[in-house]
Amino acid sequence: MKALITGGAGFIGSHLCETLLDQGHQVTAIDDLSTGSHSNIAHLESNKNFQLVVDTVLNDQLVNQLVRESEIVFHLASAVGVQLIIDQPTQTIQTIVEGTRVILDAAKRYRRPVLITSTSEVYGKGSKIPFAEDDDVVLGPTSTRRWLYASAKMLDEFLGLAHWYETRLPVVIIRLFNTVGPRQVGQYGMVLPRFVQKALAGDPLTVYGDGKQARCFCHVSDAVSAIIQLAQCKDAYGKVINVGSEEEISILNLANKVIEQTGSPSKIEFLSYEKAYTQGFDDMQRRVPDLARVKALISYEPKHDLTSVIQSTIDYWQRA
Ligand SMILES: NC(=O)c1ccc[n+]([C@@H]2O[C@H](COP(=O)([O-])OP(=O)(O)OC[C@H]3O[C@@H](n4cnc5c(N)ncnc54)[C@H](O)[C@@H]3O)[C@@H](O)[C@H]2O)c1
16 A cells, blocks of 8 residues: 555654555655654665655645545654643644644545544543543643643544544544654653663653652554554544553653663652643543453554563663
């Protein structure tokens, strides 16, 4: 197939490009290189089935042409990372909401299937664990900037589902839970690469709050396998689907595990959320996906446990 991947030079996008090329498909990636990087896909540029277009998904005309030339669209381009979202709120909303509007309009014109990557952030402060796709969402107030990311992604979901409802445009929406692995960078607020880099340097690992907040970390290759299968699964059209790992760990324990697996002399230090993010931050304690829906649709069983997820990140940063 001819696939268009928005955000293709990003962390998950670059792995998606790589896997689709390995499977013999043609891939065009569009990326403005804002949080992504050319180095993520430099090794793919000699492949005749690959092309990178450096531009924004907000460019209506260009997107129209690229979607027309493709058979399927994977829409990953987005503002990403808690720190970036808090620092650049207007750009975040514009990229997420307008970017998805542009992609869906073009897909509607040429009847192309679209997979949209949403996020577990839309579950907000929900306390019913695990999170199932049809659960109510509980977000914080609009004065707390963190929630604009979830709200913008939620609007993307509404828009994608609206296209499915009105014209049966094949739209699949996946809610990714924390996805990690090689090429993810820590500079926009991602915790695992941040911890691993600090541990390898022997510097202190900074845990925000009391570190009791817990997350489930999924290896990028497990997420990419689900993305590819779901995009081609007709029963997934018009649905929102969780993708992630169910193996939960507190952030403090994650820091300890990274120190142990790197054999680092690093210590752990604590920093309040207010100091870490200035004002405008709020966090949720737990985020565990209910994976019943994805398992009913495709063959999905994450292959990487937490130890191997951490190890692959360590191996990457040791080589970098
Ligand atoms: N990594 C995670 O844990 C996670 C969790 C939930 C959801 N997601 C979603 O998965 C997708 C990919 O995230 P990622 O972790 O690979 O982050 P990433 O920052 O590496 O990827 C996003 C890519 O989009 C590009 N981009 C941003 N604005 C653009 C624009 N206007 N035009 C073109 N390209 C643009 C960036 O340069 C980057 O390459 C995003 O939609 C994100 O919301 C990721």
